[in-house]
Amino acid sequence: MDPARLRKLLTDVRRGRVTTRAALEAIAHLPFQSIGPATVDHHRGIRQALPEVILCQGKTKAQCVTIARAIVGKSGRLLATRASAEQALALTEAFGRDATWNEAARTVVVGKSRRRITGRVLVVSAGTSDLPVAEEAAVTLEFMGVPVKRVYDAGVAGIHRILRHVPALRRASAIVVVAGMEGALASVVGGITGRPVIAVPTSVGYGASFGGLAALLAMLNSCAAGVTVVNIDNGFGAGYAAGVIALRSRRGSGS
Amino acid sequence: MDPARLRKLLTDVRRGRVTTRAALEAIAHLPFQSIGPATVDHHRGIRQALPEVILCQGKTKAQCVTIARAIVGKSGRLLATRASAEQALALTEAFGRDATWNEAARTVVVGKSRRRITGRVLVVSAGTSDLPVAEEAAVTLEFMGVPVKRVYDAGVAGIHRILRHVPALRRASAIVVVAGMEGALASVVGGITGRPVIAVPTSVGYGASFGGLAALLAMLNSCAAGVTVVNIDNGFGAGYAAGVIALRSRRGSGS
Amino acid sequence: MDPARLRKLLTDVRRGRVTTRAALEAIAHLPFQSIGPATVDHHRGIRQALPEVILCQGKTKAQCVTIARAIVGKSGRLLATRASAEQALALTEAFGRDATWNEAARTVVVGKSRRRITGRVLVVSAGTSDLPVAEEAAVTLEFMGVPVKRVYDAGVAGIHRILRHVPALRRASAIVVVAGMEGALASVVGGITGRPVIAVPTSVGYGASFGGLAALLAMLNSCAAGVTVVNIDNGFGAGYAAGVIALRSRRGSGS
Amino acid sequence: MDPARLRKLLTDVRRGRVTTRAALEAIAHLPFQSIGPATVDHHRGIRQALPEVILCQGKTKAQCVTIARAIVGKSGRLLATRASAEQALALTEAFGRDATWNEAARTVVVGKSRRRITGRVLVVSAGTSDLPVAEEAAVTLEFMGVPVKRVYDAGVAGIHRILRHVPALRRASAIVVVAGMEGALASVVGGITGRPVIAVPTSVGYGASFGGLAALLAMLNSCAAGVTVVNIDNGFGAGYAAGVIALRSRRGSGS
């Protein structure tokens, strides 16, 4: 129940247009129902930097299109993640020129990004196989209107590749580090920069990588303070978390 | 905010004793604050079949006594679980004759159990080492006022021991099965009775029991429908869950 | 050996129609054989609230139909779970109009549910991907004659969605909570209601969900007393356990 | 180097027909080469109760047939395990009437079993899904010439089913128990009989069965002494181990 409606109700009570009993009834349902409009939806409104996102995985093409239409109808924009080629085709057919399919990221974006002047986020990845997850993070950030700089194929086995980017790493609002196998890149980056580092382990690898578990554990055990971790392959989550930081971070000289 | 207070507020608005603005302010804090009195506390009131319980583990003797006094002062009764000998001594000193220490169960109970005429719960355990967990469940049930029948040392390696109790197993409101090592007892009991079976794996054992993991997995994989599982060594949780079932179950002939 | 046959045997002994030796022989085989008719079958008779269920998974279409015919021939009713589209088609062809296929639940039901006036069970699920498991629980309950209320898509990331249902959660005979990913919903529900909560972790998710392990562990560690857990994806088991509780629970005002 | 050849060499040395140097050379290679003929092959000769077995899994049809011909050419008999339908067809085509395909056990046997009068082995299984593993054990035993009694579908959730077979369980030379899910059957059987019990966990199940891990751990933790365990799904290994016991066990009255 929004303040305006409640104020009107109280005014009506005062003016005798609504009985006390009827008003009591109306307010009686507040405790839980009102949580929606009064707080959560408000919250949703504020979170509209990121309107509803569809996780396509596990949905039929028809379901994807239906939900997408509802979202676009309401907010004019859409981010669909983990879209298979078939799902992406269905979505691009449904939205025509407004839709952009990023095959590497497995995303479909509808509508323009409302780019704001905010902090830049670096998305760093270790190997070429980590690219889909890195791209998912990058597209999510762009969808939120956050400028993104991609630094790919910068694994620690060739340490000079990441060292080239030290100045950028120190000026970023946040850094997303995507790495499978041993996941050491997050620690190296975390040791170089004083900015928030969000690490994404990937399921790339074989044998004792155990589907990303090795990278996950390595990242959680990072010796570098300031490194936090999201679920294996969760490029969206990392991008979103970095975006939330960037959206409110002050501009400043490198550190 | 209870209905009476809200009705008075609205009446005051109508009568001009409270401004619309002040009323708006008062109601504005409802969405979350009101959840307390209107619903959750009510819920607490109803859950008073089991007044607050102290998990002594990880608390100092002084903390145990302080919290216990507060609970007893409010509700007149207390169940303290996982009490070490030192903690139990401190509690029995604090409450004198009102306190009962069950050394095997590691519990201290203050106040009389309000015994009701309800369904009986069987607590079945496999080995003598499972006894502390079984007793914790039994004491919890008794504290809730539920009659308990103990069937101890009835492991499946001597299948005749549990078969002796078939009639009781079929007439119980619920059965708590406590077993470490391979945890097979839950399946055997579940196959015999049509009543709810709550299985408690225990950390008894060595080697590949992995601190109760073997029993836990076995119980989760039970072929007998109607078996549900609680955490390793969680005698209190199993007793409480069985008690909640027993408190509302109809009396009836065996099945 | 049923009581009638045994009584007749004894009468025959008394009347001299059967020699003591022959009677001795007949009874000598009792210890194990008699367990069947005298006790277990009796037990089966009582458990007939839930006649035999087929787990279709791992069976051929022909096997499913053959077993189904045997069950329906004996009890007139059938619940087939985990039925693939092909298996479901074969079963609906075999039983015609008597059969109902629930595609979401992957179940086929033959025969009418004998609805009784008993406690209602809520089936609550967190996300749309948890739906098949939730539906399996719901269909199982309906098959047992227990009224079911479905509350779907009520994950904790939008806490207001579950809070809307507080009154229903408090009046239910039992609640089945189906949730994958972090499984937090079971704790939230368990904290709201004083009624038995049966939690079903699902294998929905990716990465560190490890096929449902994350949700399973979370549910076993629930801080809310009264929560018990079944195997990952075991909608049938949860439904059955909730049904067994509901069948014998007294009606009452909310708590 | 067999004794006869060595004796001749030494005689030749004594008689001057072979130089000391040449003899030294000949004997110099003994330490490792001689292990073959002198001991290991002898050992193989004795183990011919079970001539070479082919594990078809992971081999091409052509490889299976080639190896099979070599074995049959040498020993006249063959046991091929884990044979797919295609592999089985190729083998039965190659050996014609001499070959017997057991589809359930996924085995092809060539040649007659040399049945001996020895102790009987019981193969007990919990559910119908465990059948392939149980049959693999049974066929292996029959191939070794050991009489087998199959007791299938005797899970602990219906304890009376296994209790019917108590006398047979006590008279067997050894018992193979095949069970997935919770694996409790091994303990129940081990508690009934005083004879060696070899437990085989199966990968049947879902969720927290973790591919047979739950059953494996349960069996390793069995409270019943005398239970030993083999790898998940290893019907051949269990059958072979039981057969080795049976081949040398004395006949005797039940115990």
Place this chain on the structure above:
Amino acid sequence: MDPARLRKLLTDVRRGRVTTRAALEAIAHLPFQSIGPATVDHHRGIRQALPEVILCQGKTKAQCVTIARAIVGKSGRLLATRASAEQALALTEAFGRDATWNEAARTVVVGKSRRRITGRVLVVSAGTSDLPVAEEAAVTLEFMGVPVKRVYDAGVAGIHRILRHVPALRRASAIVVVAGMEGALASVVGGITGRPVIAVPTSVGYGASFGGLAALLAMLNSCAAGVTVVNIDNGFGAGYAAGVIALRSRRGSGS
């Protein structure tokens, strides 16, 4: 209910000394009650090759002595395993000269072993740290009256040490192999002998031995057919299983 009592009951019925109804009542309780005397106890009688054993671990000194007196009073013999020095002292004080403490094995034996002429069992261990478990197996076998040959410190890192015992390995009724760390010894022994091999992983080691898990998995995956496995550190279980095999095995020339 033993045959004599049942025959008398039937005779009484025939003679009219007992009513049909009373007889019916008496027999009605047979299904479960009779399992005790008629079958399980009989079974116990036969299993008296190994009278009750006490697992001292987790019991007080007083409990150990009390239970021990009861066992010795009934059967004249006792095997106490996992006895701490304190428990062993208490037991040896209680039974005086009749008691023998094996400090390495952590066992106390009361009474003489009834040695029979049966097959010999080899107990092979890999390292000196595996000795307590190996000794527990050896003492258990001796208690059962089975001659034991100890082959200790024969790890695979010095393969010649085990190769020295090839003839003995081939003549044994059964072999118990005790090994921690990588557990390879079981495979090597299993490849040498055609007799049953019972492998016991030990919790010796550090790091990635994970308390015996590495050895356990290695033994379960043994390439040598005929190897079965017991729980980590379960020397008693392995000894008992080997003893059960040896007690009924025919004497014969090596193989």
Place this chain on the structure above:
Amino acid sequence: MDPARLRKLLTDVRRGRVTTRAALEAIAHLPFQSIGPATVDHHRGIRQALPEVILCQGKTKAQCVTIARAIVGKSGRLLATRASAEQALALTEAFGRDATWNEAARTVVVGKSRRRITGRVLVVSAGTSDLPVAEEAAVTLEFMGVPVKRVYDAGVAGIHRILRHVPALRRASAIVVVAGMEGALASVVGGITGRPVIAVPTSVGYGASFGGLAALLAMLNSCAAGVTVVNIDNGFGAGYAAGVIALRSRRGSGS
């Protein structure tokens, strides 16, 4: 080597004030050594919001004091974490009134916090046992000069407790959520706020909490976007990561 110094060196070379050889020598050490002064130390300078921290765990009292003196001598401030009572005593003795021991947090702080006007961080914890980890995070933040609001004992089993703090959760620069057992609190908080949430699983609990693994997995699988995770019990890491975000976040109205 900063540009000014290098330019001067080159000018000196050109002017003949420095020999080519000496310049070569000076530059020769650049590739690696220069990383230190030019970048890493600079970086350290910037990171001086958090001067060196001592992890006392695993160090002797003497080592703690020696290292602490060095740090305080250089920066005038110190944060010692995981300090035992003995270590804390030694440090407070060494630094006298300048040192503050927070027993709950197991920290010793030397020097005043340079409080700045920046975003506030909420530290939310589920249970009283999570307090030490929550306090470690809070003290770390205060040491960085970040205002902290503590919201303790707000577990999801009593959902109304956290709902009371919705406005604060939405206005915070970042939120640290500390929870053991099932870790559901992070999801609930993440669903309420649009600000960065850093989740800390704790090793509190027993049985299937597996030392914090259950909470860790739950948090990684959180359905709420924007939640990132640190290692089990890593209150310092979470506080530092939240502080790094807060230090650069713009002030703003709630969201």
Place this chain on the structure above:
Amino acid sequence: MDPARLRKLLTDVRRGRVTTRAALEAIAHLPFQSIGPATVDHHRGIRQALPEVILCQGKTKAQCVTIARAIVGKSGRLLATRASAEQALALTEAFGRDATWNEAARTVVVGKSRRRITGRVLVVSAGTSDLPVAEEAAVTLEFMGVPVKRVYDAGVAGIHRILRHVPALRRASAIVVVAGMEGALASVVGGITGRPVIAVPTSVGYGASFGGLAALLAMLNSCAAGVTVVNIDNGFGAGYAAGVIALRSRRGSGS
């Protein structure tokens, strides 16, 4: 930047042939970029014993060919690993007679191996299923110019098979041991030889081999000093590590 070039630059500055500004510019990029030429690239040059390798797994045919052409164009040689039949066909079509496909090893080699006179490496494997991994190691070594001796099908269940190769094992520069299942072969080989042993666990097996975990743990726990381990199925890594040792090892008589 190598010293010679830097010296020339400084001389040019001194002589006025290069402006201070231009020199500053040239050196300005040193701190990070110079790591490349000065150290890492140099390092690459030295590592050219093994020019770039392509891991085909996860790449399209077109990507494989494109990258391969780039490598061959630069170095004239190529090693492609984990090549599917399709990828191998595409590569052999692209490079014609210069390309050699090893189907078993799943490798394609382009260009001749520059064979050097260095130490020989033995590649030992346990079972036929381990062959692909063993061949991957062997081809990698041959590509590095290291002579390879293959000893296949030498599992420990037939210990005499590996004992035949004792002299070769003692003379090798290094030994690669490839084994799945229980992985015991590495310990046996490590106990025989004093040369470096690199163990490769393979994912061959089923059940409790857990995709190679059992072999991995066994190898890590090897009692034989001098055994080191690589990732499951990492034949390339083991071959490379052995090659690096062999390339610099002195020739010598056996040990």
Place this chain on the structure above:
Amino acid sequence: MDPARLRKLLTDVRRGRVTTRAALEAIAHLPFQSIGPATVDHHRGIRQALPEVILCQGKTKAQCVTIARAIVGKSGRLLATRASAEQALALTEAFGRDATWNEAARTVVVGKSRRRITGRVLVVSAGTSDLPVAEEAAVTLEFMGVPVKRVYDAGVAGIHRILRHVPALRRASAIVVVAGMEGALASVVGGITGRPVIAVPTSVGYGASFGGLAALLAMLNSCAAGVTVVNIDNGFGAGYAAGVIALRSRRGSGS
């Protein structure tokens, strides 16, 4: 049986001083017994670069001293690892000035190291807590006569610390990398050098380090070829493996 003795035996046979039968007998025991003297001991002789080592862990002080005296009596030298302060005291008392206790490494060395001119090994460690394991490796190498360079406290969170040692890393015969927590150091070092890298995970850390498992998995998944791994905390094994490589490696200019 050494060649000299065998030649004499054959000469005696030829000369008639030994009968053919007696010679046959003497040689008959060769196959297994001869493996000892003829091969293994020879092998031991060659391995005398490292005479017997005592793992003190799990041994009494008396056992340590007794075994140590035997070893020193035979070879004049000794390396005792994992020695507690008490064990070290006992050993230094027993051997007086000849014994050197390295408290950090937990080693006692008796006798002088026979230093040879061979390749140098670098021992690199990440944190101060990894020191005991690093020292164990270093002392082992020194005992083998291999020059050691220690590079401690060079974790990747301060990447410049390890980069300082690039030249030394490239010239070493082998590098031992000791790291707990995330274990990333091994990859960074492996990417810098072309020489063999032996990685030792340590059990340092807490939470999700799971006793060294995180570091172990990270190291096994290292992207840098040429990295091999030993068991958690196995400093001795890593030192020995590096020593075996260094002992036979040619001297050469850096690479």
